Amino acid sequence: MTPPLFPQKSVVFGRRKGRPLRKTKTALVKDLLPSLEFQLSPEERPPLSLFKDLKPLWIEIGYGTGDHLISQLREHPHCNFIGCEPFLGGIADFLEKLSSLNLPLENIRLFTQDARSLLKGLDTNSVEKIFLLFPDPWPKKKHNKRRFLGNDTLLELIRTLTPLGTLVIASDHDDYYESMLTLVTQNKSLILQKQGVLLNSTDPLERPLFWPMTRFERKAHQAQRQSRYMILQKCTSVLPSLS
Numbered sequence: 001m002t003p004p005l006f007p008q009k010s011v012v013f014g015r016r017k018g019r020p021l022r023k024t025k026t027a028l029v030k031d032l033l034p035s036l037e038f039q040l041s042p043e044e045r046p047p048l049s050l051f052k053d054l055k056p057l058w059i060e061i062g063y064g065t066g067d068h069l070i071s072q073l074r075e076h077p078h079c080n081f082i083g084c085e086p087f088l089g090g091i092a093d094f095l096e097k098l099s100s101l102n103l104p105l106e107n108i109r110l111f112t113q114d115a116r117s118l119l120k121g122l123d124t125n126s127v128e129k130i131f132l133l134f135p136d137p138w139p140k141k142k143h144n145k146r147r148f149l150g151n152d153t154l155l156e157l158i159r160t161l162t163p164l165g166t167l168v169i170a171s172d173h174d175d176y177y178e179s180m181l182t183l184v185t186q187n188k189s190l191i192l193q194k195q196g197v198l199l200n201s202t203d204p205l206e207r208p209l210f211w212p213m214t215r216f217e218r219k220a221h222q223a224q225r226q227s228r229y230m231i232l233q234k235c236t237s238v239l240p241s242l243s
């Protein structure tokens with residue numbers, strides 16, 4: 001990974017590196033990642049600087065091993081995508097899937113630092129859809145403050161979404177899900193369009209927005225934990241007050 005062009009304060013609490021990567025994945029990180037990865041710089045403000053064609057921009061925060069991001073890439077070639085994941089093992093898994101599928105690469109870019117820095121660097125009203133699927137729950141009370149979604153991050157998410165843009169959130173952790181639901185529904189800039197239980201089904205009618213199981217959803221299902229999702233839309237009439 002190339003070093004950032006200017007210092008970005010990292011507040012990633014989880015692992016950045018795991019077990020050593022296999023040879024093929026090491027090669028992908030060395031050869032493919034540099035062409036997809038970008039850094040934020042004061043001169044070049046994404047998303048305009050990143051993509052050849054101007055298309056709706058979708059972002060996945062914490063894509064893990066990338067199953068969901070890959071499926072969205074396959075299903076929505078008319079969109080540009082930014083995947084944000086700081087864990088090297090996950091990035092390498094995603095690169096392996098991407099390279100095996102022969103998908104075009106001009107509409108996908110990767111950010112390998114903290115997603116909060118990414119949000120701060122994005123233009124206002126620039127992202128059509130943001131996925132935050134199974135963010136780390138940090139279940140111990142003393143670690144709750146490490147959770148990704150708090151009020152400041154929510155305001156940044158809302159700022160970057162286009163009017164009528166969509167925020168999709170899922171979690172298998174009841175306490176985190178409930179606290180996120182309270183937070184988002186208190187915010188007048190968002191409308192809760194839909195929420196429910198993520199059923200273990202391949203029927204597209206029973207899964208929101210053609211959404212395949214992520215690795216963490218699969219793990220939750222195996223452990224017989226229920227996963228829930230919410231879909232929110234940014235209103236056009238009220239703008240968040242960012243102080």
Ligand SMILES: C[S@@+](CC[C@H](N)C(=O)[O-])C[C@H]1O[C@@H](n2cnc3c(N)ncnc32)[C@H](O)[C@@H]1O
Binds near residue numbers: 013135
């Ligand atoms: C519980 S995993 C879920 C992964 C994937 N979404 C899934 O459902 O399988 C949470 C992911 O968020 C990533 N993550 C943690 N903090 C992050 C941050 N500040 N910015 C972006 N990603 C982050 C972790 O590296 C991890 O891959």
